[in-house]
Amino acid sequence: MVTVDSSTVEPETVEPGKAVERLNRPRRRRGIQTTRGYRVFQVVNAVVLTGVVVVTLYPFLNIVARSLSDEAYIIAGEVSLVPRGFNIDTYQLVMSDSLFWTNYRNTVVYTVVATAIAMVMTTCFAYVLSKHHLKGRTVLIGIAVFTMFFNGGLIPNYVLISSLGMTNTIWAIVLPNAISVFNLLVMKAFFESLPVELEEAAAVDGLNTYGILLRIVIPLSKALIATMVLFYAVSFWNSWFAAFLYMDRQDLLPVTVYLRNLIAGAVGAENVGAVSEANEVQAEATLKAVTIVLTTLPILLVYPFVQRYFVSGVMLGAVKG
Amino acid sequence: MFQRVRRRAAVVAAGALTLSLVACGSGDDSEAEDLSANRAGAMSELGVDQQFKATEPVSFSVLYNNHPNYPLKNDWLFWTELNKRTNVTLEPVAVPLSDYEQKRSLLIGAGDAPFIIPKTYPSQEDVFVSSGAILPVSDYLDLMPNFKDKIAKWNLAPEINQRRQADGKFYLLPGVHEKPWHDYSLVVRTDILEELNLQVPKTWDDVYTMLKAMKAKYPNTIPFSDRYSQPNPAGNLLNLLAASYGMEGAGWNFQHISWDPTGKKLFYTGASEQHRQMLTYLNKLVKEGLLDPESFTQTDDTARQKLANGKSFVISGNAQGLVNDYRPDLAKTLPNAKLTKIPLPIGPAGEINPAPRLENGIMISKKARDSKNFVAMMQFIDWLFYSDSGQEFARWGVEGTTFTKDASGKHSLAADVNVIGLNPKAPKHLQKDFGFYNGVFTYGGKPELVQAFFSPEEQEFQKVMNARTPRAVAPPYPFTDEEREQVSLWQTPLKDFVYQATLQFILGQRDLAQWDAYLAELKGKNMDAYMDKVNEAYERYQKEHG
Numbered sequence: 004m005v006t007v008d009s010s011t012v013e014p015e016t017v018e019p020g021k022a023v024e025r026l027n028r029p030r031r032r033r034g035i036q037t038t039r040g041y042r043v044f045q046v047v048n049a050v051v052l053t054g055v056v057v058v059t060l061y062p063f064l065n066i067v068a069r070s071l072s073d074e075a076y077i078i079a080g081e082v083s084l085v086p087r088g089f090n091i092d093t094y095q096l097v098m099s100d101s102l103f104w105t106n107y108r109n110t111v112v113y114t115v116v117a118t119a120i121a122m123v124m125t126t127c128f129a130y131v132l133s134k135h136h137l138k139g140r141t142v143l144i145g146i147a148v149f150t151m152f153f154n155g156g157l158i159p160n161y162v163l164i165s166s167l168g169m170t171n172t173i174w175a176i177v178l179p180n181a182i183s184v185f186n187l188l189v190m191k192a193f194f195e196s197l198p199v200e201l202e203e204a205a206a207v208d209g210l211n212t213y214g215i216l217l218r219i220v221i222p223l224s225k226a227l228i229a230t231m232v233l234f235y236a237v238s239f240w241n242s243w244f245a246a247f248l249y250m251d252r253q254d255l256l257p258v259t260v261y262l263r264n265l266i267a268g269a270v271g272a273e274n275v276g277a278v279s280e281a282n283e284v285q286a287e288a289t290l291k292a293v294t295i296v297l298t299t300l301p302i303l304l305v306y307p308f309v310q311r312y313f314v315s316g317v318m319l320g321a322v323k324g
Numbered sequence: 325m326f327q328r329v330r331r332r333a334a335v336v337a338a339g340a341l342t343l344s345l346v347a348c349g350s351g352d353d354s355e356a357e358d359l360s361a362n363r364a365g366a367m368s369e370l371g372v373d374q375q376f377k378a379t380e381p382v383s384f385s386v387l388y389n390n391h392p393n394y395p396l397k398n399d400w401l402f403w404t405e406l407n408k409r410t411n412v413t414l415e416p417v418a419v420p421l422s423d424y425e426q427k428r429s430l431l432i433g434a435g436d437a438p439f440i441i442p443k444t445y446p447s448q449e450d451v452f453v454s455s456g457a458i459l460p461v462s463d464y465l466d467l468m469p470n471f472k473d474k475i476a477k478w479n480l481a482p483e484i485n486q487r488r489q490a491d492g493k494f495y496l497l498p499g500v501h502e503k504p505w506h507d508y509s510l511v512v513r514t515d516i517l518e519e520l521n522l523q524v525p526k527t528w529d530d531v532y533t534m535l536k537a538m539k540a541k542y543p544n545t546i547p548f549s550d551r552y553s554q555p556n557p558a559g560n561l562l563n564l565l566a567a568s569y570g571m572e573g574a575g576w577n578f579q580h581i582s583w584d585p586t587g588k589k590l591f592y593t594g595a596s597e598q599h600r601q602m603l604t605y606l607n608k609l610v611k612e613g614l615l616d617p618e619s620f621t622q623t624d625d626t627a628r629q630k631l632a633n634g635k636s637f638v639i640s641g642n643a644q645g646l647v648n649d650y651r652p653d654l655a656k657t658l659p660n661a662k663l664t665k666i667p668l669p670i671g672p673a674g675e676i677n678p679a680p681r682l683e684n685g686i687m688i689s690k691k692a693r694d695s696k697n698f699v700a701m702m703q704f705i706d707w708l709f710y711s712d713s714g715q716e717f718a719r720w721g722v723e724g725t726t727f728t729k730d731a732s733g734k735h736s737l738a739a740d741v742n743v744i745g746l747n748p749k750a751p752k753h754l755q756k757d758f759g760f761y762n763g764v765f766t767y768g769g770k771p772e773l774v775q776a777f778f779s780p781e782e783q784e785f786q787k788v789m790n791a792r793t794p795r796a797v798a799p800p801y802p803f804t805d806e807e808r809e810q811v812s813l814w815q816t817p818l819k820d821f822v823y824q825a826t827l828q829f830i831l832g833q834r835d836l837a838q839w840d841a842y843l844a845e846l847k848g849k850n851m852d853a854y855m856d857k858v859n860e861a862y863e864r865y866q867k868e869h870g
Contacts, residue, residue, distance in 0.1 A: 075656050102395055158433040165436060248430065251417045253390055260420050261392075267422035268392035 063299075070094070070292035077289065093289045097297065102253060103261060110240065110257040111301075117177035117239040118232060124181045125231065129190035130216055133197075144191075151184045157248075164249055175249035176242075176257075183238070186231055193227045194220065229312035233305070240302050262294040357463065362698035365411070372473045376707035376714075378411035382697045384704070385438035387431070388416035389424045389764050393755065400759030405722055412704050414440075432457050432689070439692040439701060442764050445684045446487060449496040452687070453489050454805050459688040460493035467702035470710035471497065478502045482797040483682050490802040490861075492869035497705065498685035499767025503790045505774055506668060506679035508560050511641040511650055515662040516541075527670045528568060528605065531638075535614035538637055548609065549616035549636035551627035552576065557620035557827055560640040565606070567678030568671025569598040572798065574826075578819060581858055583798030590801065590862060592855055594822035595846050600839055601672065603829040610830055617831055632657045641665060643782045664781075667788040677792040683767055685709075708765065715769045719776065721760040735776060744777050801862035811857055814850045821849055 064084050069077055073088025081087055097103055131137060132144055154160070160179070169175040197220060205219045221228065243259035250256050269290050365378040390396050396418050407413055417438050419427045424443065431437040432452055441458075452458045465472055475484055480500055487494040510531070517524065517534070520541055525531045538547035552560040552575075562575030571593045572579035582593045593599060609615035616636065619627070630636045632653040641650060646665050654661045668678070686705060692698055708714040716735075720727040726741050737746055743754035743761055754760050761777070768774065775786050803811060825842050828834035834842075 075652060100395075157430060161430055161434045161436075165434065247420065247423055247427065251419075253396055253418045253420075256420070260422075264390065264420035264422045265392045267420070 066292045066295050070289060070296045072289065072292075074289050077292075093293045094297075097262075097265065097290075097293055103258065105254050106256050106258040106261040109246075109255060110259065113173060113176050113246070113257055114236055114239045116173060117180070118235045120177050121181045121183070121186075121235045121239075122228070122232060125183070125187050125190060125235075126221070126228070128182060129187050130194050130220065132187070132191045133194035135195075147182070147184050147187055161248060170249045171251055171255060176239075176245050179245065180239075180242075183235070186234055190227060190231060193224060197223065225312045229309045233309055236305065237302055241298075259298060262298060266290055266294060359467075359699055362693070362696055364696040364700065366697070366699035366703055370467075370469055370703045370706065372469050373711050373713060374707075376410050376703050376711075378697075378700045378704070381411050381413065382700050382704075383413035383415055384440055384692075384697070384701050385415045385417060386440040386764075387428060387438045387442065388418045389421050389443045390418045391421050391763055394753075394759070394762065397759065400757075401722060401725065402718075402759030402762065402765075405717070406708075409717070410704055410707065412700075435691075437689045437691075439689050439695070440705065441687040441689060443684050444496060444687045446496060446498055446680070446682050449487075449687055450489070450808075453495050457690050458495045459690050459693055460491070460495055461497050461688055462488070462493040462495075464702055467699055468497075468706035468710065470706045470714075471500075474500050474710055478681075480681060482799075483680070486797060486800050487682070488800045488802060488865075488869065490804050490865070492865075496685050496687055497709070498682040499709070501681045501683065501768045501771075501774060503771045503774075504677045504679035504681050504794050505771075505786070506677050506789045507642040508564065508640065509642075509665050509668045509785075510564075511639050511646055511663055511665050513637040513661055514664045515660060516637050524664070524666050525669055526667075528565070531669050532605075532609065532614070535609065535638065536612070539612070539614055545635055545637070546616040547614055547636060548619070548638040549622075549627055549630045550619035550640050551622070551624040552640055553620055553622060553627075554624070556823065561606075561619070562602075562826070564640075564668060564678075565602050565671065566593070566599075567676065567795065568669065568673055569602045570671075570673035571596065571598050571602075574599075574602075578823075580815060580818065580854070581798070581801075583796060585796035590798065590855075590858055592846070592851055594818070594826075595843055595851060598672070600836070603826060604836055606830040607832060607836060611832060620827055620830070628653055634658055634661075643778070643785070647779070665785055667785060675792040676795050677789050678795050679789075681794060685767060709767060712770075715766075715773060717760075718765045719761050719769070719773055721754065721758055726754055726758055726760060746777065799862060800865055801858050802865060803857070803861050807857055807861060811854060814854045818846070818849050818851060818854065821846065 061084075065082070068084055068086045069082050070093065071086035071089055071091065072082045073090060076082050076087035128147075132140060132147075134140070137143075155163070164170060164175050164179065169178070201219060201223070202215050205215045210218060241259065243257060243263060246255070246257050247260050365380045365382040367376065367379065370376055388396060396416060403414065415438075417431075425448070428437075428441060428444070429451075432441070432455070435457065437457065449458060475481060478500065483500075484494065484498075487496055487498065489495065512524070512534075514524070516538060520537050522534055522537055523530075525534045535547045538545070550558055550561050552558065556576060556578070559576030563573055563577045564575075566572070566574035566577075566579075570582075570584075572582035574593065579593055581590050582596065582598075583590055606615065610617055616622075616630070627636075627639060628649060631639050631650060634657070639650070643665060646663060650663050654663065686709065688701075688705075692701060695701065708718060720735055721741075723729060724738075726738050727735050728738060729735055737743065737754070739747065740750050741747060741752050741754050741758070742750035752758070755762060760766075771786070771790060775783055778786065825834065825845075829836055829842075
């Protein structure tokens with residue numbers, strides 16, 4: 004954490020909100036001239052970062068271009084940033100199937116529910132573990148960490164879920180992975196670094212444990228929570244294996260399994276020896292690109308909305324030194 | 325407590341009984357097993373090609389491999405008509421095709437498998453046998469007259485015997501073909517052949533002559549640049565050649581053990597004289613610049629690109645690749661080019677058709693044996709998968725609705741039904757809208773049936789291949805569990821080494837004069853010990869069940 008010179012904080016500003024507001028105000032750099040070295044740094048910085056942007060953006064734009072291109076041009080390696088032989092046939096093919104939309108809806112539902120459950124569970128567990136005076140704390144941490152390295156294996160897991168009667172229900176997907184131990188440890192470390200004085204002050208003002216968690220700790224942890232929501236949401240969005248294991252009906256599967264199956268069908272030699280009809284030839288290369296676009300786009304759209312919570316220095320000046 | 329003891333005693337007694345039954349019966353005896361409690365819904369007698377109909381409504385769970393091209397629908401005519409004809413309702417457990425095998429292992433391992441487990445390829449059943457979760461179907465063949473009939477009529481006993489495990493039983497009901505169906509071969513630019521005034525090559529020596537002539541005319545090309553090199557080099561080419569030279573398989577069908585039908589013995593494929601001859605042939609092609617050395621490493625896309633850009637004229641392929649890949653590729657770049665899949669070139673092994681006559685089939689969950697409908701289920705499976713009328717139903721559907729038959733018995737698709745481009749304008753689809761010609765339920769059969777939906781060009785190819793003799797089938801040499809474990813420890817290093825040497829010899833990095841040194845190195849990798857185990861298993865099986 005950043006420690007702050009006490010002279011910049013006025014005595015009254017114990018309330019965190021106000022402190023943030025005050026400190027986020029840009030300070031005028033009066034009288035400080037930018038040096039030559041600094042300007043050179045800025046130029047180099049800009050060039051390097053532009054390079055990074057290009058390197059990260061190019062593959063994605065290339066995939067978008069491929070998804071809109073004719074298979075032949077992709078095979079010939081002629082598609083870079085601009086689609087060649089522009090067509091949206093593969094999009095139409097994928098999206099005209101009602102099962103695609105059913106499965107897409109499943110993905111959204113599973114992701115939202117699973118993320119909500121995971122956030123509640125992880126936050127509660129992490130907060131408890133961050134309290135050093137908790138008896139048996141190391142045992143609890145040990146149990147959590149143990150699962151990072153060992154698990155029961157596929158078949159015992161399956162038997163467990165199925166004997167709990169959770170197969171073919173949403174619970175098979177949203178409950179077993181509710182706590183990611185990695186995320187748990189990150190949250191625990193963050194909560195531990197929160198100044199204990201804040202909570203003491205809140206307790207003095209009459210808040211109980213839940214009040215402290217809900218009204219002090221969580222509002223102060225928005226950046227962390229936004230990060231965790233993103234971690235969880237992305238992992239649930241991309242996950243297919245749990246659904247594949249525990250779901251026996253195609254209308255319960257998420258869109259990831261649907262698209263995975265679609266690619267397998269296009270690649271596989273199921274109809275060997277037969278002439279496929281033109282509209283059935285699912286161009287494999289295009290299909291892969293379309294799949295990537297359709298599955299990543301929604302999650303990419305979430306980023307800008309989460310972005311605003313990534314403010315640094317929330318805690319600046321909350322405690323007098 | 326007493327109850328439990330009694331039950332245990334009963335189990336032990338039953339076990340002893342079955343053991344003694346197994347011991348005295350070497351074949352597929354099942355008469356002695358008491359099935360009277362499992363006959364609910366069964367017909368008293370099912371005859372060959374008699375319509376099966378359960379005497380009361382019954383339902384069976386079935387693992388369903390869900391193909392994205394025709395996703396499962398509950399209102400398919402297939403289900404309703406099946407129910408009407410047989411009184412059977414199937415309850416599909418839908419699994420995406422992409423990961424079917426994994427889910428199958430999981431469900432069997434967890435003891436949750438449906439009764440009927442289709443789409444299992446021969447030898448995939450091996451790993452499940454020792455778990456005891458799969459039914460030894462060979463004990464119940466008396467319930468399956470159509471299956472027995474096809475095996476006898478089509479002479480499939482050697483193929484079926486190959487599926488037997490160390491206990492002399494087999495656990496898979498495979499799809500059976502009357503004629504082998506071979507698909508892969510070489511795809512050749514026939515316009516270049518015409519230009520050079522050459523015939524379509526018949527033998528591998530003709531292929532050499534053809535490539536030589538192509539090279540002479542176009543010295544800047546390497547006429548043969550092959551694909552299918554991921555994950556292993558030249559998967560298809562090596563496999564085709566191995567079969568033509570009288571070996572069991574190489575490349576993507578890598579087989580350690582081959583069978584010599586004249587000498588009646590098993591031999592190690594990679595150490596055989598046939599293997600050396602094959603390598604000599606390929607080495608000659610590479611040395612003279614006729615076969616692209618990159619064939620063994622390049623990606624499929626690169627190989628396709630070379631063909632499309634006229635940098636090569638010959639490539640491996642199958643019927644689907646020809647129509648879906650090569651022709652469209654070439655249509656864009658070289659519109660005058662013509663491509664044909666030539667009949668598999670003939671090698672020293674003579675005019676053989678190397679394709680196996682068994683295809684994917686059905687495993688049955690052991691749990692099904694205890695069902696009161698067990699007999700009805702076996703009769704139902706026998707009818708649907710092995711009777712002529714059942715096979716016709718699964719492939720063509722319902723006469724008058726999805727197909728018509730003329731006086732000679734030739735099938736044709738109904739005018740308003742399409743499948744794989746036969747009636748491109750038709751509003752309905754045989755697979756998508758009716759659920760017939762479904763990979764889960766349609767296996768094998770007579771050539772007329774198997775090739776029903778092939779293009780004329782492909783039917784022509786199949787006619788040539790059908791005229792050839794099926795390959796001699798190796799006898800069974802089933803391992804015990806311990807042997808299988810030991811052997812698999814030897815197999816991997818041997819396979820890696822054979823691959824490595826194969827490439828070195830072909831590409832000329834190692835002189836074929838060093839063949840004897842290579843054989844010595846193979847021995848250093850336990851080849852002899854491996855062969856001893858194989859022969860031991862072979863002889864044991866011959867003694868016990870032969």
